[in-house]
Amino acid sequence: MIDTVAINTEQFFKQSKKDLTIDSERINLLTNIVHYISNEIKKNKKVYLNFICTHNSRRSQLCQVWAKYALDYYKLKNIECFSGGTDVTAFYRNTVKTLQEVGFKFEILEFSHQNPVYAITYKNCETPIIVFSKIYNNELNKKPFIALTTCSNAEKDCPHISEAIERFYIPFNDPKNFDNSLYKAEKYLETNKQIAGEIHFIFDLVKKSI
Template sequence: MINTTKKNIIEFFENAGKDVKLSEERKELLYSISDKIIEELEDRDKVNLNFICTHNSRRSQMTQVWSFFASEYFNLENINHFSGGTETTAFHRNTVKCLQKNGFIFNVDDFSHQNPRYLISFPGTKKSILGFSKLYDDNNNSYPYLAITTCDSADENCPFIPDAIQRFHLPYVDPKIADNTDNQIEKYDQTSKQIAGEMYFIFEEVHRAFYENETID
């Protein structure tokens, strides 16, 4: 049993926000995403985010989960977080273990050896998101949405996404390269921390746009 507390996950997230290393090009991309989120919230009063990777098993799941946490941390409402793939596999067990270690709570919603469904939350919230491997246009993913591809393969194999308001390519290193090696845990933590730090960057900008003169609790 992994012991998770609100303090642990907040510390991980805030440290990720402080430690994240960003090139100027990467910053411009993150600013573009935050600007579009702000625009959608102002125009439509809500925004759907769909993080897309090939198998929807590692990076796209991590970005969905950390995006969910970031919007809650920054007191942002009416932002919905989804993920999907160009193929269906499973929410990889190493990804689940990594996110549990970071502080997230996984409750099995529908058990399947091939592709179990999880209700994912964290200490201090009554909200949860549904996590399982699915296609990016699955019925569980509300549309229209901002499509954010998290791997080069998904970007190349999804030349046209009809329900996307706009599309961004935000690739991450695949921690799969370290599966069954001595540095497996370290590599998954590195990817998770990079994603958490960039979600911090994006949603801090969104928070600033709506709560310029307020502080975060």
């Protein structure tokens, strides 16, 4: 088990939404995602969300973790979330650290210097989140899914995703740009909070609309 310095995850989740600052264009994007998810659920369909970025190491993983947290928080049973990339790298160590800082607990299930497999848990977690870097169409990512691309490279490199029933481009700032700077932890936490806030925004509205 990896040690954590935990704060209240629920408090961070709630505060992220309260502090969320987004423009009208972004609100329209998030609302369109809400409408699509809600309409699929109303058709009595199981909804699969696949967050995709190039390396499946930072932004897409943060999205998957917070989406799973939101599903438990709002007790939404007919949605599942996954993540993937166009290349395989690893669930990056600074991504692990920023999630630990807000209360998530990590256990190594399969050790690998290249691409370890983690189980992530949190208070009131119903089932652990199993995470590692993988291609977006990995067999573990159930299909057909709604594709949500979180970086410009993934959007460009995935001109056609045959497994996707719909696709949304939802970019976030890449904390990788600060990996070798004094602001590394701050910038990872900033992206972590932005993603938590927007995921909270989405699933709060999904819960209210179904």
